[in-house]
Amino acid sequence: MTGSFLRLGAFALGLLGLRGVELAAPHHPPTAPLRARWLINLGFGAANGIIVSLACASCYALSAHNEFAAHLGLLRRLDLNIWTRIPLEVVLLDLVTYLLHRAYHVVPLLWRLHVVHHSDLDLDVSSASRFHTGEVLASSILKIGVVVVVGISPQGFVIFEAVMLACAQFQHANIRIPGRLESGLWRILVPPAMHRIHHTPTREDTNSNYGTILTVWDWLLGTLRRHPPDPTPSFGVESLRDSQSLGVARLLMLPFTLPPDSVRESIRD
Numbered sequence: 223m224t225g226s227f228l229r230l231g232a233f234a235l236g237l238l239g240l241r242g243v244e245l246a247a248p249h250h251p252p253t254a255p256l257r258a259r260w261l262i263n264l265g266f267g268a269a270n271g272i273i274v275s276l277a278c279a280s281c282y283a284l285s286a287h288n289e290f291a292a293h294l295g296l297l298r299r300l301d302l303n304i305w306t307r308i309p310l311e312v313v314l315l316d317l318v319t320y321l322l323h324r325a326y327h328v329v330p331l332l333w334r335l336h337v338v339h340h341s342d343l344d345l346d347v348s349s350a351s352r353f354h355t356g357e358v359l360a361s362s363i364l365k366i367g368v369v370v371v372v373g374i375s376p377q378g379f380v381i382f383e384a385v386m387l388a389c390a391q392f393q394h395a396n397i398r399i400p401g402r403l404e405s406g407l408w409r410i411l412v413p414p415a416m417h418r419i420h421h422t423p424t425r426e427d428t429n430s431n432y433g434t435i436l437t438v439w440d441w442l443l444g445t446l447r448r449h450p451p452d453p454t455p456s457f458g459v460e461s462l463r464d465s466q467s468l469g470v471a472r473l474l475m476l477p478f479t480l481p482p483d484s485v486r487e488s489i490r491d
């Protein structure tokens with residue numbers, strides 16, 4: 223329960239703090255009506271928050287009382303001290319998140335869930351909350367599996383979740399970052415400029431820049447894409463450009479109603 227309140231507090235702090243920066247130093251003018259988007263995005267965030275809280279509680283309990291991991295979990299067998307183990311667990315879970323994100327762009331069934339996130343016609347801090355509940359559920363089940371098999375510690379898992387949440391909000395934020403600082407970020411942490419490319423409707427761009435915390439996975443695994451900054455970007459999915467038709471009910475049904483042509487147009491070869 224404490225973990226859920228901490229997560230909610232961190233979420234609210236990130237949302238309000240980054241919204242303040244978005245108002246003071248926006249990267250681009252709005253590309254879609256803000257009020258309607260925020261209602262939808264934060265509505266998804268509230269519903270998904272319940273699932274994430276339950277998943278976090280399950281992961282925490284499983285990692286704290288994990289007999290399997292105690293004997294067979296790779297990280298437990300290495301017997302590392304806390305200062306080595308926790309960073310290693312965070313990096314490992316970030317790699318899992320990268321691979322999972324890539325799978326959402328390759329497997330047609332998974333793209334049908336993930337397309338709800340990509341259907342946002344603008345990109346700001348609220349976009350970090352816009353995920354179909356089915357995607358949140360599928361990702362949570364996979365993470366529980368990793369926690370059990372690899373032997374992630376309760377502390378490592380909680381710290382990873384907090385860092386991932388903060389990085390997700392940051393990379394979606396519509397904020398202007400000084401050029402040299404942003405160039406430095408490209409080498410280490412995913413900056414908004416890198417994730418904006420991932421949200422443009424072009425197929426090659428959408429199927430690149432999958433990282434959440436570290437940029438190293440995109441560098442190493444050949445999925446990094448970098449363009450000069452675009453002051454008037456466009457976001458979304460080519461076949462879902464009408465903001466009037468992107469209400470909550472349509473988005474919830476999208477995994478079942480998305481035409482096969484649209485799936486083929488978007489996913490990675």
Ligand SMILES: [Zn+2]
Nearest residue numbers: 323327336420
């Ligand atoms: Zn994506």
